[in-house]
Every structure is written in structure tokens, then in C-alpha cells.
Amino acid sequence: MQNNIFSGLFVGQNLVVLKEVDSTNTFLKNSLSNSKPLPEGTVIMAEDQYAGRGQRENTWHAEPGKNLTFSILLNPTFLSAQQQFDLTRAVSMGVYDALYPLLRDSLKIKWPNDVYYQDKKLGGMLIENILQGAQIKHAVVGIGININQENFHPGAVNATSLKKILQKDYDLQYILAEICNRIEAYYLQLKAGKLQFVRDLYISRLYRLNERHWYKSNEKKFEGIIKNVQPGGLLMVEHDGQEYTYNLKEIEFLDD
Template identity: 70%
Template sequence: MQNNIFSGLFVGQNLVTLKQVDSTNTYLKDMLSKSKPVPEGTVIMAEDQFAGRGQRENTWHTEPGKNLTFSILLKPSFVDAQGQYDVTRAASLGVYDALQPLFGGGLKIKWPNDIYYGDKKLGGMLIENILQGSQIKASIVGIGLNVNQDNFTDNTGNATSIKQILHRDYELKNILAQICNHIEGYYLQLKAGRTDFVRNTYLSRLYWLNEAKPFRSNGQTFTGTINNVTDNGLLVVEHEGKVETFNFKEIEFLNK
């Protein structure tokens, strides 16, 4: 395949397409562990990923050849460990911007790293950072996006796909190229020091922002309102007159 649909400077210029792999994140980590250097922006794309992973140790099931399952290698040495959630923000915004022209309204980013249309999950991310001291040596940005899959098994919860919503098939590599180009754009914003711009844009596109909604934490169900995400990625929720912050596994959205 020619890479001319990847119009960015480096993300996607080195594209490795695999027929089948357990996890593109694992494959990319294995590449990094070998002595040969791997260029920044390398993308590993799998036609069939049979052991994809998500947050909370969830598995990501996908029908072979129907969806996008890929990982991007970034080397954000300019981001310290405290700010590593900014890489998640940049990746989330890149996916959002790539898809937004297809959908218009209805698209949101669900904290910490899912892409939603209405109350349905279109895709998710698993970002694994390799630290060197207080800096990030490498970020492996794993993304799964439901594109042309028609049906989902019962255990996939509230999953949907672009095809289910828009009733047509889409060329996977064209969408991949758009995602890579937009992620690169936000990544370069971070590199240029425009961190506040990335954080504010992320917040403005957040699912359930400033809406009273049901949550569960520590076995307790409550109605709360998301009003912010801290610099280091904690969710800020106001309920019963007090403001609390939650880490990734400490709160559940009761949206199913």
C-alpha cells in the first residue's frame, strides 16, 4: 500500500499492516524492546485483533476486517509523567475531529478515553506510557473503532458502529489516515506548549459535561454533575453540594 493518504509529517508514514495479532499494543511494545529503533509515528494496524484490551482490564472484541484496531507510537519526551493524560486528550481529540464531519452533532468524548455517539460507544483507547525518570520515553496509543460491523454480541454492552448509525460501509484506511492526521495535529499543539488549548478543547467535548447524571462509586449510586477534568486526568464531579475527584477505576457511568 502507498502511504500518500497519510498527509501528516510522521504519524502513519511507517504503516505496518498485520493479518492477525493478539494486541497491536503488545506487538508495538515487543518491537520497542528489540535493539532496532522504531520511528516515531509508526502505526501497527491489524485486520484481526483477537485479544485487544481496554480500561478496567476489559477485552475489546472486534469482527475481523470490519473495524479499525491499531496502535500509534509517540515519543512525547516534552511531556512529564504528571502530564501524561495530555497524550490521552490529544488522541481522543484526534479521533473526535476525524469522525465529526461524518456525524455532525451527537459525538462526544467519554472520560477517560472513549468515543461516544449519543449514549452508544463507537470506540475506545488504551494508552500505555513507558516512563524514563519523570519524563515519558514512549506512548503506545491503542485505538479500537467500530466502523463496518453490523451486529454486536450481548457482552459488548452499549456498542455501536459508524455503519449502524449512518447505514453505509466506509474505507478503513481512509478513516485511519484522518485519525492519524488529526492526532498528529493535537500532538504538535502539545509540543508547541499549547497545553491549555488542548485541555480546554477536550473539556468542551466531554460526554455528560455539566449535566446531572447517575453514577456509581464504592457500591453507592448517586446523581452527580461533571464540571472538570484535572490536569492529571482525574474526573471532577459535584454532588450533594460537594466536589470530588475520581481516578479511572473509581467511578462508573450508569449510562446503559
């Protein structure tokens, strides 16, 4: 299905819209095993995704037809397995750039790859990389963004949406096209070897950067300051007079 609102070179030029699917990531991964290869940049978008997943095996609850739930196929063979987090950075910033004209400086990227408006979660992503040797052969990039949903599952205490923030409905395919175009732009920066440019920009947009807040690790609560993110993706937090690094499941952000 061609769609001319996608102005990029390849991301979104092959758009498949499904009425209902368990997970767009699972659908796309299953499609990869078929004999006919999908073109790079294929986007699978679901009107209703009933088993979407987030980081830490969280389930993503989305009201049918109200939000963006989609996956993009990328083939970043130019990235090594050690550079997987650079793809996370590029995708996060593509989403950020697409939403920034609407939300301005209240928009931030919460490490590793959630999109926050103030202290509320607007969306997130789950990137599943398929390696071949030391390189990334395929990346299945799953993204969920709350757009027109107003009521959320009681467990999603910090969820918000564009509609809750700005009090109006938005065209899903227009925002989808914006996100895809921006992700493609950062992806091509990575392909051109501009990794440091992407890394520096990602840091500048980080939620809680250089601010003192509460965190928890190994059941211990502490006040810390996010200072940086290492090239491989570890979060650097300063507390108790030293800098410590944390992986995804090793630190929890607490409300102040």
C-alpha cells in the same frame, strides 16, 4: 510500507498492516525491544486482533476486517509523567475530529478516553506509557473504532458503529489516515506547549458535561454533574452540594 493518504509529517508514514495479531499494542511494545528502532509515528494496523484490551482490563471484541484496530508509536519526551493525561486528551480529540464530519454534535468524548455517539460506545483507546525518569520516553497508543461491524457480542450492550448509525460502509484506511493526521496535529500542539488549549477543547467535547446523571462509587449510587477534569486527569463531579474528584476505577457511569 509507505502510504500517501497519510498527509501528516510522521504519523502513519511507516504503516505496517498485519493479517492477525493478539494485540497491536503488545506487538508494538515487543518491536520496541528489538535492536533496530522504529521511527516515531509508526502505525501497526491489524485486520484481526484477537486479544485486544481496553481500560479496566476489558477485552475488545472486533469482527475481523470490519473495524479499525491499530497502535501508534509516539515519543513524547517533552511531556513529564505528570502530564500523561494531556496525551490522552490529544489522542481522544484527534479521533473526535476525524469522526466529527460524519456524526456532528452527537459525538462526544466519554471520560477518560472513549468515543461516544449519543449514549453508545463507538470506540476507545488504551495508552501505555514507557517512562524514563520523570519523562515519557515512548507512548504506545492503541485505538479501536467500530466502523463496518453490525452485530456485536451480547456483552457489549452499548456498542455501536459507523455502519449501524449511518447505514453505509466506510473505507478503513481513509478513516485511519484521518485519525492519524488529526492526532498528529494535537500532538504537535502539546509539543509547542499549548497544553491549556488542548485541555479546554477536551472539556468542551465531554460526554455529560454540566448535565445531571446517575453514577456509582464505593457501591453508592448518586446523581451528579460532571464539572471539569483536573490537569492530571481526575474527573470532577458535583453532588450532594460539593465537588468530588474521581480516578478511573473509582466511578461508574450508570444509565439514567
